[in-house]
Amino acid sequence: MFNSFIQYLILAPTFINILNVFAFCNLHDVSWGTKGSDSVDVLPSVKSKAALGDEAATVEESTNTQEDVDHFFKETVVRALAKVEVVEVVEKPTIEDDNKTFRTYLVSSWLVSNALLALAIQNIGGWLNINDADISPAKVAAWNKQAGDKRNIYFAFILYATFGLSMIRFLGCLFYWVRLNMFALCRRN
Numbered sequence: 001m002f003n004s005f006i007q008y009l010i011l012a013p014t015f016i017n018i019l020n021v022f023a024f025c026n027l028h029d030v031s032w033g034t035k036g037s038d039s040v041d042v043l044p045s046v047k048s049k050a051a052l053g054d055e056a057a058t059v060e061e062s063t064n065t066q067e068d069v070d071h072f073f074k075e076t077v078v079r080a081l082a083k084v085e086v087v088e089v090v091e092k093p094t095i096e097d098d099n100k101t102f103r104t105y106l107v108s109s110w111l112v113s114n115a116l117l118a119l120a121i122q123n124i125g126g127w128l129n130i131n132d133a134d135i136s137p138a139k140v141a142a143w144n145k146q147a148g149d150k151r152n153i154y155f156a157f158i159l160y161a162t163f164g165l166s167m168i169r170f171l172g173c174l175f176y177w178v179r180l181n182m183f184a185l186c187r188r189n
Helices: 005-024 066-081 095-122 137-188
Strands: 048-049 056-058
Touching: 005 137
Parallel strands: none
Antiparallel strands: 048 056
């Protein structure tokens, strides 16, 4: 814990941001990590049976007579030439479709809310009235300073809130470690 604590503190914001974005916005993969192989492919199989008194299994190959081959061919030709009647069936969305739709709406709303938050942070000082006839460099500089001060207050709040939550996490971890070792010492005696 103490060997890698500094690295953890430095990299924790990166892990938190990257993993959240990856987990929340992994739009190209809506499966559970199965890469589309949700069903087992049917493989050809060989039937074998052991003859009475034989310990080794023997493989029997079935051969078709010419009449059987002709019959199967005739059935195939009849099916191929039969007129296919297309019946229009209105498909109801499956649970998987509903889940994909919900996830799409959720991610879209999350992206829009983040864009609105970014706009709100950028314009925290208010809008500068472009139509004002008295736009002087001093007025623009004063507006930028005021907006920058308010933005700094917001980012300071975010920084201290993150620090406070990390400190609570650290103190809980330290408490657990001390309690675990104290009971370990008591058990040995």
